[in-house]
Amino acid sequence: xxxxxRLVLFREVAHRGxxxxxxxxxxxxxxxxxxxxxxxxxxxxxxxxxxxxRGVTLTPAGQILARTAxxxxxxxxxxxxxxxxxxxxxxxxxxxxxxxSAGAFLLAPALAALAARRDTHxxxxxxxxxxxxxxxxxxxxxxxxxxxxxxxxRHPPPSWKDAAARCTYHPLLHDDLRLVVSADHRLASRRxxxxxxxxxxxxxxxxxxxxxxxxxxxxxxxxxPKVVCRxxxxxxxxxxxxxxxxxxxxxxxAVEDRNDTRALPVTPTAxxxxxxxxxxGTPPTPPVRALLEALQERAEALHPx
Numbered sequence: 219x220x221x222x223x224r225l226v227l228f229r230e231v232a233h234r235g236x237x238x239x240x241x242x243x244x245x246x247x248x249x250x251x252x253x254x255x256x257x258x259x260x261x262x263x264x265x266x267x268x269x270x271x272r273g274v275t276l277t278p279a280g281q282i283l284a285r286t287a288x289x290x291x292x293x294x295x296x297x298x299x300x301x302x303x304x305x306x307x308x309x310x311x312x313x314x315x316x317x318x319s320a321g322a323f324l325l326a327p328a329l330a331a332l333a334a335r336r337d338t339h340x341x342x343x344x345x346x347x348x349x350x351x352x353x354x355x356x357x358x359x360x361x362x363x364x365x366x367x368x369x370x371x372r373h374p375p376p377s378w379k380d381a382a383a384r385c386t387y388h389p390l391l392h393d394d395l396r397l398v399v400s401a402d403h404r405l406a407s408r409r410x411x412x413x414x415x416x417x418x419x420x421x422x423x424x425x426x427x428x429x430x431x432x433x434x435x436x437x438x439x440x441x442x443p444k445v446v447c448r449x450x451x452x453x454x455x456x457x458x459x460x461x462x463x464x465x466x467x468x469x470x471x472a473v474e475d476r477n478d479t480r481a482l483p484v485t486p487t488a489x490x491x492x493x494x495x496x497x498x499g500t501p502p503t504p505p506v507r508a509l510l511e512a513l514q515e516r517a518e519a520l521h522p523x
Contacts, residue, residue, distance in 0.1 A: 220261050224257065265277050295358060315356060369488050385495040390494060394489050398467070399416075401480060417443070422466040423448045424450065
């Protein structure tokens with residue numbers, strides 16, 4: 219039988235790639251960590267690590283056990299949170315990890331709709347985080363719901379494979395990229411535009427998933443934009459556009475209604491898909507289910523098709 223404490227310790231070693239670094243994080247001695255991992259390998263009946271002078275890497279058996287360890291760690295964290303709420307006699311709290319723009323156009327209206335219902339009460343804690351961070355928070359038990367997005371593909375990207383295998387994905391809605399230009403830009407009066415129309419202009423670029431999507435889009439069509447700024451803040455990007463610094467591609471639902479910018483449909487474009495991951499294991503609790511339903515209703519109102 220594998221002991222839970224050893225499994226939690228194994229998870230730390232797997233994530234840090236070193237007995238010494240895991241020992242430092244957990245305030246243990248490296249020899250104690252090594253002894254515990256040797257005992258875990260004996261209990262498993264398989265070698266879990268490839269050891270070298272640079273640290274350790276996981277064997278195929280170790281990789282399988284690491285996924286289980288992540289799930290167990292997350293469920294333990296969730297159990298501790300639930301017990302603490304019961305001990306304090308407070309109402310259940312749902313923790314949501316969300317990227318900022320979804321917090322504005324999806325989560326906040328969904329919470330307002332829940333607050334207006336007399337038959338439902340949901341206390342909520344919100345963690346602002348990009349999709350990869352939101353999935354990490356869900357995986358280790360710090361969050362109950364992760365609001366995420368990805369571009370183009372109907373299914374979440376391969377880099378989310380572990381989360382997809384352990385958690386449940388609920389698609390919500392999609393939007394596409396719009397070309398945002400200043401109100402006095404030469405294209406501002408058009409109803410639509412093409413990427414080639416702005417190929418030689420300065421671009422305000424996004425980071426992370428948006429940056430990757432725009433890079434892939436422009437590269438696929440033979441364009442090499444002159445990037446003068448990168449930001450993960452859509453409001454900041456749009457403000458720079460208004461100031462005449464450059465043009466930007468911003469997801470439609472993240473574009474603010476401003477007098478000093480115009481957002482044009484653009485060809486070709488990239489599609490952004492927005493959805494929710496819920497925790498693995500047990501079915502969603504009533505508060506989580508209520509919030510999930512409110513998010514789905516809000517998504518349908520924004521995107522009825």
